[in-house]
Amino acid sequence: MGVIHIQKFEKYKKEGYMGVFVGGCVNRGEGSSFRAQGHAHCFKGSTNEGWICVRSKKRLFMANGKPSRLLWHELAHILSKAGHTDKWRAKMKELGQPLEARYKKKKRLAYRVINVPYFLPCGKRYGWVKKRV
Numbered sequence: 847m848g849v850i851h852i853q854k855f856e857k858y859k860k861e862g863y864m865g866v867f868v869g870g871c872v873n874r875g876e877g878s879s880f881r882a883q884g885h886a887h888c889f890k891g892s893t894n895e896g897w898i899c900v901r902s903k904k905r906l907f908m909a910n911g912k913p914s915r916l917l918w919h920e921l922a923h924i925l926s927k928a929g930h931t932d933k934w935r936a937k938m939k940e941l942g943q944p945l946e947a948r949y950k951k952k953k954r955l956a957y958r959v960i961n962v963p964y965f966l967p968c969g970k971r972y973g974w975v976k977k978r979v
């Protein structure tokens with residue numbers, strides 16, 4: 847496969863996007879392997895900065911021919927030059943991409959834990975128990 851063109855992404859070239867490489871990592875060529883479905887060379891000064899690498903061409907487009915979620919996800923890394931940070935999340939929003947649950951910011955617990963006295967049936971205070979409020 848090698849280098850492919852994503853029509854919809856062309857306009858991002860002026861923002862640092864370079865292209866998509868399929869079938870390996872652009873640094874090592876076709877047939878090289880890596881763990882994730884895809885990755886982005888998004889950090890300043892990294893070799894081939896601006897490139898998105900995708901392992902399998904099956905992951906490039908959705909059934910309707912639009913770029914896959916994976917590609918948008920990696921594009922957001924390129925444009926934000928960031929990992930899964932607020933900057934990247936903001937870029938995903940800008941691109942109109944939904945965030946998968948695992949990339950959402952972890953919310954703080956919606957409850958507090960307090961100690962409340964625990965009473966025995968006879969009315970005697972027995973100790974403390976934790977309660978969510």
Ligand SMILES: [Zn+2]
Pocket residue numbers: 870871872873885887898899
């Ligand atoms: Zn790569």
Ligand SMILES: [Zn+2]
Pocket residue numbers: 919920923929930
């Ligand atoms: Zn990512």
